Every structure is written in C-alpha cells, then in structure tokens.
Amino acid sequence: MTEDTRTRHWIDGTWAGSPRSGTSVNPATGEEIGTYADADAATGQAAIDAADRAFAQGTWRLDPMRRAAALSHLADAYVARAEEVVETLTLENGKLRPEAGFEAHFVPRALRFAAGLAVHPHGRVTDTRPGRQALSIRQPAGVAGIVVPWNSPAYLCVRALAPALAAGCTAVVKMPAQAARTAALMSQILASVPEIPAGAVNVVVESGSDVARLLVDSPQVPVISFTGSTATGRVIAAQAAARFKRVGLELGGKTPHLVFADADLDAALATAVQSCTVFAGQFCMTGSRVLLQREIADDFTTALARRLEAVRPGPASDPASEIGPLIDTASVARVDAAVEAAIAAGAKPLVRGGPSTRPELAGGAFYHPTLLAVSDTSLPIVQEETFGPVQTVQVFDSEDEAVALANATEYGLSACVWTRDADRPLRVARRLDAGLISVNSWANLTVEFEEGGYKSSGVGRLGGLASVEDFLEHKQITQDFAPFGG
Numbered sequence: 020m021t022e023d024t025r026t027r028h029w030i031d032g033t034w035a036g037s038p039r040s041g042t043s044v045n046p047a048t049g050e051e052i053g054t055y056a057d058a059d060a061a062t063g064q065a066a067i068d069a070a071d072r073a074f075a076q077g078t079w080r081l082d083p084m085r086r087a088a089a090l091s092h093l094a095d096a097y098v099a100r101a102e103e104v105v106e107t108l109t110l111e112n113g114k115l116r117p118e119a120g121f122e123a124h125f126v127p128r129a130l131r132f133a134a135g136l137a138v139h140p141h142g143r144v145t146d147t148r149p150g151r152q153a154l155s156i157r158q159p160a161g162v163a164g165i166v167v168p169w170n171s172p173a174y175l176c177v178r179a180l181a182p183a184l185a186a187g188c189t190a191v192v193k194m195p196a197q198a199a200r201t202a203a204l205m206s207q208i209l210a211s212v213p214e215i216p217a218g219a220v221n222v223v224v225e226s227g228s229d230v231a232r233l234l235v236d237s238p239q240v241p242v243i244s245f246t247g248s249t250a251t252g253r254v255i256a257a258q259a260a261a262r263f264k265r266v267g268l269e270l271g272g273k274t275p276h277l278v279f280a281d282a283d284l285d286a287a288l289a290t291a292v293q294s295c296t297v298f299a300g301q302f303c304m305t306g307s308r309v310l311l312q313r314e315i316a317d318d319f320t321t322a323l324a325r326r327l328e329a330v331r332p333g334p335a336s337d338p339a340s341e342i343g344p345l346i347d348t349a350s351v352a353r354v355d356a357a358v359e360a361a362i363a364a365g366a367k368p369l370v371r372g373g374p375s376t377r378p379e380l381a382g383g384a385f386y387h388p389t390l391l392a393v394s395d396t397s398l399p400i401v402q403e404e405t406f407g408p409v410q411t412v413q414v415f416d417s418e419d420e421a422v423a424l425a426n427a428t429e430y431g432l433s434a435c436v437w438t439r440d441a442d443r444p445l446r447v448a449r450r451l452d453a454g455l456i457s458v459n460s461w462a463n464l465t466v467e468f469e470e471g472g473y474k475s476s477g478v479g480r481l482g483g484l485a486s487v488e489d490f491l492e493h494k495q496i497t498q499d500f501a502p503f504g505g
Contacts, residue, residue, distance in 0.1 A: 026055050026199075028062060028224060029206030031069035032217025037062045041196050041226050046113040046344040047334035049382035055199035058223040063191070063230035066221035070162040070189040071239045073218030080159045080187040087137040089214035090184060094130035096208045101127075103204060104173055109335035111200045112172065113344040113384070116335050118298055125174045129466045129482075133181035136487050150502040157491045159187030160265060163242040164234030166255075169346060170301045172198035176205060178466070178481050179244040179267070180220065186490035188242065189219045191234060196226035197346055235259050242490055243267070246303075248404070249430075249475045256478070267479035267489040269471055271404040272432030275308040275425040276461070277447065279418075280315045282437035286459065288319065290435075291410070292326045294461045295388055296342040300408035301350075303476075304433045304455070304462040307405060309412045310424050316414045324369045324390050327410070332375050332385040344384040345407060351384050354407030358389050361400035361411075366391040372408070396427045404430070418447065426452045431473025435461050454480075 027034040041057040044050065056062075074080055097104065101123050108119035141157040163183040167176045176192060183190050194202035206222045209215060223230055234240050235258045242265045245255050249270040259266045274294070278287050294306025311319050333340030345351050351374050362368055372387030388408040393401055401411055415421040425434055433455040436447050448456040452473045457463040464470060469483035479489050 026053070027203070028056055028058060028066070029203075029209065029220075029222040030062070030066045030218075031072075031221065032210070035062070035065065041199070043111055043196075043199050044347070045110055046346050047336075047383045047385075049348070049384070052110060053200065055196065055203075055224050057196065057227075058193075058225040058230050060229045060233055062223055063193075063225075063233040066191045066223050066230075067162065067233070067237055067239050069218035069221050070191050073216055074159070074161055074189040077216055079189065079216055079219055083138045083187070085214055086184055086187060087134045089212055090130050090134035090137060090181060092214060093209065093212045094127035094134070096211050097123075097127045097130065100204070100208060104201075107200050107204050108173060111198065112169070113346060114298060114335065115340055115343045118343070119335070122171050122174045125464070125466060126177045129174070129177050129181050132466050133185040133486070136182060136484070137185040139484075141491070147497070150499055152498050152500065154496045154498075156494050156496065158494055160490055160492050161188060161241045162239055163188040163190045163244060163490055164237075164240040165190055165192045166231050166234065166243070166245040166247065167192060167194050167198070168247045169195040169197035170298060170303075172201045173205065175246050179246070182481065182486035183242070183244070183490045184215075184220070186487045188490045190221065191230075191240070192220065192222045193230045193234060194222060194224045196224060199224045232258075235264075236262075238262060241265060244481075244489060245269075252477065265489050267481065268477040269303070269479075269481065270432075270475060270477040271430055272303040272305070272472065272476055273308060273402070273404060273428045273430040274304050274306050274433045274435065274462075275310050276306050276435045276437060277310050277421045277425055278312065278315070278319065279421070279436075279438040279440070279443065280312040281439045282315075283439065283459065284315060284319060287437040288322055288326065290461045291323060292330070294435075295327065295408050295410045296330055299343050299345050299386065300388075301346060301406050302462075303404075305406075305408075306435065306461055307410055308401065308425075309410055310421055311412060311414055312421070313414050313416050316412075320369065320392070320412050323410075323412070327372070327388040327390050328370045330388050332377070332380060332387060334383065342385075342388065342408060345386055346384065348384045350407065351386050354386055354405060354409060357400060357403075357405055357407075358391070358409060361391055361393075361398055364398050364400075365395060366393045366398060366400055366411070369412070396424060402428050418443070422447060422450045426450075429475040432471075432476035433457065433462060
C-alpha cells in the first residue's frame, strides 16, 4: 500500500482527498503510524452522488450474474491479501494476531455466501384468476449507507456491504478514523475487481459524524446499515424515520454465560476467560456477565479470578501476549471509571485490574481484566455495555432464576448456555431474549445464518438468507390478458 493511496478516500473509482486530515495511532504503543484524509460533508456528498449515478446508470442493479461474479472475485482478492489485512488490523486496531486472523477469515466467507444470494430467486408469479397474472418482484432499494465501527472494521464492513451488493444496491461506506488503513486496503482490493463499476462502492474515512449524518438525512440514500452503540442507533433510527428509511441496526450487547452445575466446568471456565479478553473486551458479544448455579459458584469464581489475574497484556508483536490494548487511552479511562463507580455502588472486586503499570507497556492503552461480584442486577456495570475486559459474577439457584437474570437488561444480542443436560439447552434457549444462543460455547457466529439482536440490541438481521431483506423492495405487478385464443 503506497502512502498516497493509504491516506485517501475511494470515490467514483478514483482516489480522492479532503481539506482536513488526521493521524493514525498504534494503540499498543501510542506511536503515530501515518495520516489519513478526514472526510467532511462535501466528501460525503461526492460519494453519495457517485453511488446514485452508478445505481441509475449501467446494468449493475439489473445483472445478478455480474454481481455474483464480482463478489466471488472480491473474495479471491481478499484471500490473496489476507496477510496484509491481518497485519493492518494488528497495527492500527490493536488485535493480537490470532484475533486478527479470526476476523479476516470471515471476510471471504461472507463474500462467497453473498455471491450465491445474488442469483437466488427474488420473486414469484401466479394466476389470480383466469386472464390475470400477478407477479411479485424484488428490486434493489438504491444507495445503501453503511456505517462501520472500529472494533472489527474489515469483517463488519463486508458483513453489510456484501448483501447490499448482492441485492443490487450501490453503497457509501463510512469507515471510522481508527480504521483508516483498513479502509484504504479494502478500497485497493475493491479497485482490483473489474466487475465492480466505478461508483458502485465508495469508501470514506471520517473521525467525526458529518458524513454519517448526511447519509441518514439524504433523500438519495434509502437504506442505512449501522453497527455500533445503542445510543447512536437510537439517534439514527429517529432521524431516519423522517424519511421512512429502511434501517438495519446491530447495537450493544451484554452477553451472559449461564453456567449450570452439570456443565463441563473446565470448558466453561476457559471460554469465560476468552470471552472477556478477546479484542480486549471490545466486542458486542463480549461475555461480560457470568451467571453461576450456587452449587458450583464458589469454586468456579475462585478459578475464574485466578485465570483472569494471570492474563498477560501485550502487543501483537509479542507472541506471549494474551490480551491486546483498548483502542485508545481515553477508553482505558472510561472503562476504569465504570469499574470504580461499580465498586462504590457495592460491587465486590474479586480481581481489580485496571490500567497497566508495566514499564514496557507505557504509552499503550492496556487494561488488565477485572472481575466483580454483584448481587444487585440494577447496577450500571450489569446493565450497561462496558466495552472493555470487565466481567461480573452473579449466583442463581434455579433455571427460572437463571433465565430471569439473563433477560434482566435492555440488551439481547447473544447468550451462552453451559450444561450437559440433553433437554435444557433448547428449553432455556427458547426463553432467552437474544438473537444468538451458543450452547456449550460462545459467540458461535456463522455467516450462513441470521445474526442480530432482540430489544435494544438492534433491528434487522445480517448474515443468512435474510441479510438481503433490508436492501430490497417488493413490487407487485398485475396484468390482464386474454386467457383463450381467438
């Protein structure tokens, strides 16, 4: 990647600058790693206009086989540069190499699945009476505005972009400043696929919200797909309602582990630690709540505390690192303030982690995992998404109580059930208010099935056959004809 392309937006099939710029920082060291063009509203409007033209002109929206080929070839192009994707994620996103590899491997899978969706039948036809034929067809809605978060920027971008393109939409992708280098690499890969016409995909990087607001407000953008916080999702939904836009939202989460006494406790323990430390807890499905049946609570909590206390923070460059940095030092202060407030409100610190004091990690945004015992479910540390490596522990006696505790937040993105009982997993899973239930595992995501949340965790689904629904309009056409020959 050349420095020239690294710092620019990808609009209408060419590299474009903007009047302002920003600085990229490695969160593991605090060191500057480059600069990027920082989009303003004019940049965003240029991207919208390009996507609008590409949709109205040419055959992209009309040619499903071309879209299938483009998505398949885009997957191949990502595979060819997969190591660059991993390196970029470790450098600017702070992920450890296995975590970056985990994210990167989903990208071509999502693209190949969407390639199949592009040629999937999209309508039906029937005779409603003699001499009348009725058709229901599904057509692309138009320009899709895709707003991507910084925590898994490569996959979460493609997770929305792939079905949008499969449906026949064009797109404006708003990438966050913390993922500027990932955005540029993604744009280079897009530019290498000849089946994607100029303007069909436009990628801009923004540190603020001018472009995001423009996408939500613009009459040229009928569809918004947003992944991020519930607070921002509420604002987007309210603003988009003024134009009755299609809005897909994947928002916050507060994933509980329901660990029953008959579970494989070694497996549950190892996964509970992993679910707290992967991406340094900056994951919408972070296992931030551990609910333990009373018979095993003391021993499990002791073992969990011991393991979390021993987790080794460090950069991706150190193979011994077990947890990477938060995205920036402001996030370290935010997470630590939430922990302090929880302790002041009555939470008991079993492991009081906090900002790293190791000299070799000075300058980085490292935070040691924290474990808190709580008895009051109403505490903010239980109710609000922390977005850091912090877990709470609560105790339950019965299955009913476990389900009630798990459902006692506004979130409903995912949950985990740990048990050896043959009947309990499905019985409990059907009662949990969550879009993804992992049995004896955690965050078992598959692009072939729908992903999304209940309650304040969002609206709509990405992944699976339903992933194209937000990007398609239904149209009914009826025609009278002479049913018999003259």
